[in-house]
Amino acid sequence: MIPASFAYERAQSVREAVELLESHQGEAKVLSGGHSLIPLLKLRLTSPTVLVDIGGIAELKGISAEGDRLVVGALTTHAEVAASPEVRRHLPLLAEAARQVGDLQVRNRGTVGGNIAHADPASDLPAVALALDAVITVEGPAGRSEVPVEDFILGPLLTALGGSDVVVSVAFPIPKGKWKGAYEKYPHPASGYAVAGVAAVIGVDDGGTIRDARVGITGVGDMPYRARDVEAALVGNPATEEVVRRAAERADAEGSFSGDLFASEDYRRHLSKVYTRRALMRSLP
Amino acid sequence: MTTTKTVVTLKVNGVERTAEVEPRLLLVHFLRDVLGLTGTHVGCDTSQCGACTVLLDGRGVKSCTVLAVQADGHEVTTVEGLARDGELHPIQEGFWEKHGLQCGFCTPGAMMTAVELLRQNPNPTDEEIREGLEGVICRCTGYENIVRAVKYAAERMRG
Numbered sequence: 555m556i557p558a559s560f561a562y563e564r565a566q567s568v569r570e571a572v573e574l575l576e577s578h579q580g581e582a583k584v585l586s587g588g589h590s591l592i593p594l595l596k597l598r599l600t601s602p603t604v605l606v607d608i609g610g611i612a613e614l615k616g617i618s619a620e621g622d623r624l625v626v627g628a629l630t631t632h633a634e635v636a637a638s639p640e641v642r643r644h645l646p647l648l649a650e651a652a653r654q655v656g657d658l659q660v661r662n663r664g665t666v667g668g669n670i671a672h673a674d675p676a677s678d679l680p681a682v683a684l685a686l687d688a689v690i691t692v693e694g695p696a697g698r699s700e701v702p703v704e705d706f707i708l709g710p711l712l713t714a715l716g717g718s719d720v721v722v723s724v725a726f727p728i729p730k731g732k733w734k735g736a737y738e739k740y741p742h743p744a745s746g747y748a749v750a751g752v753a754a755v756i757g758v759d760d761g762g763t764i765r766d767a768r769v770g771i772t773g774v775g776d777m778p779y780r781a782r783d784v785e786a787a788l789v790g791n792p793a794t795e796e797v798v799r800r801a802a803e804r805a806d807a808e809g810s811f812s813g814d815l816f817a818s819e820d821y822r823r824h825l826s827k828v829y830t831r832r833a834l835m836r837s838l839p
Numbered sequence: 840m841t842t843t844k845t846v847v848t849l850k851v852n853g854v855e856r857t858a859e860v861e862p863r864l865l866l867v868h869f870l871r872d873v874l875g876l877t878g879t880h881v882g883c884d885t886s887q888c889g890a891c892t893v894l895l896d897g898r899g900v901k902s903c904t905v906l907a908v909q910a911d912g913h914e915v916t917t918v919e920g921l922a923r924d925g926e927l928h929p930i931q932e933g934f935w936e937k938h939g940l941q942c943g944f945c946t947p948g949a950m951m952t953a954v955e956l957l958r959q960n961p962n963p964t965d966e967e968i969r970e971g972l973e974g975v976i977c978r979c980t981g982y983e984n985i986v987r988a989v990k991y992a993a994e995r996m997r998g
Contacts, residue, residue: 555884555885556863556865556868557863558863559861559862559863560862560863561843561862562845562862562906562908564908585906585909588904588905588906588909589886589904592865592886592904592905592906593885593886593904595863596865596884596885596903597885605862607908607909609909633898656974657889657973657974658899658952658955658956658959658971658972658973658974659889659892659899659900659901659952659955659974660886660901660974662895662898662899662900662955663895663898663900663901663904663905744887745887746973
């Protein structure tokens with residue numbers, strides 16, 4: 555399969571990338587690792603006339619701890635996130651999710667920025683981003699802005715990104731106090747995408763009471779979501795397996811579920827509860 | 840529309856190669872059709888099977904999902920670059936000794952992925968080898984011997 559013809563521009567800076575996108579008036583697409591875009595180009599599901607390659611922009615690479623959050627540059631690969639000592643120390647659930655994206659070769663090439671910008675409803679990272687209240691830094695014609703992930707992902711393959719916007723980084727806040735987190739996933743046996751993927755965080759106070767609970771769920775429907783009902787059933791209660799078991803039953807109270815040839819809607823509802831329970835169990839202190 | 844061709848220079852198996860290419864040319868087609876390095880195979884063409892795996896700056900990638908222009912200025916190693924001075928690479932030796940292939944179509948990709956796997960983890964368990972080879976599909980389902988081949992290579996490479 556061969557993509558349709560396109561022109562190719564290489565941006566040396568984020569500013570230049572934004573200017574190039576602007577000058578092509580919505581006809582251009584951003585190319586980073588290419589692991590979402592190139593398959594679409596080959597299938598001719600999208601045929602932009604211009605690709606703006608941001609792959610060589612050094613300022614978009616790397617992971618840094620800034621105050622109480624980890625800032626992951628848009629061009630950082632999943633392999634780099636999974637192997638990062640900083641991520642493994644501060645946000646082990648993020649490393650865990652990154653390690654489960656695609657396969658070894660895909661993780662070497664696919665980027666965090668590209669993943670978020672593509673907003674695949676079965677992608678792993680959005681579950682973790684939602685659970686941690688990640689913030690996406692976007693640069694557009696009017697300058698830089700920070701967009702909370704809940705306002706960024708709007709639907710399947712749909713985000714708040716404008717035609718001339720570039721994702722600069724994704725900042726993951728590090729939860730405070732005593733907490734644990736986990737990512738549990740049921741991968742599609744052929745594609746490796748999440749049929750159900752759940753990122754969970756439980757924070758407890760000194761008395762063992764849950765003071766903070768976060769659950770992000772991906773794969774089961776049109777778009778990833780925060781399971782606020784589950785969270786509400788946890789907060790204020792003792793951090794016990796019984797409390798987790800009961801709370802996890804509410805995993806399908808929100809979210810829009812859908813079925814396909816591989817997994818029916820009912821089965822996905824079931825999986826959302828089971829994988830929420832597993833992720834929460836591993837997040838108990 | 841007209842697309843301007845771009846001149847790219849890549850170091851392939853240690854040799855600098857320059858060519859004028861269309862931006863839409865995939866790295867795997869550049870290797871096979873422009874450079875004549877047909878050891879890298881095209882299997883599924885949808886980023887699933889891993890037959891086209893090569894090393895890009897030392898990292899295993901699926902060359903059907905990389906544009907040649909993205910590899911401009913970078914180093915590529917293909918299966919043709921594994922052997923040195925007529926001596927098989929330990930991974931090639933492993934596939935030979937442990938009968939790690941049947942039809943052989945996935946073998947170049949399996950070997951390049953194994954090289955990447957052993958770079959990341961020189962002493963993998965069977966489980967870790969299987970996980971590392973997740974992105975390689977063997978249509979003959981000869982996975983057992985592929986795992987043995989990688990284990991053999993790991994032992995050889997650790998010395």
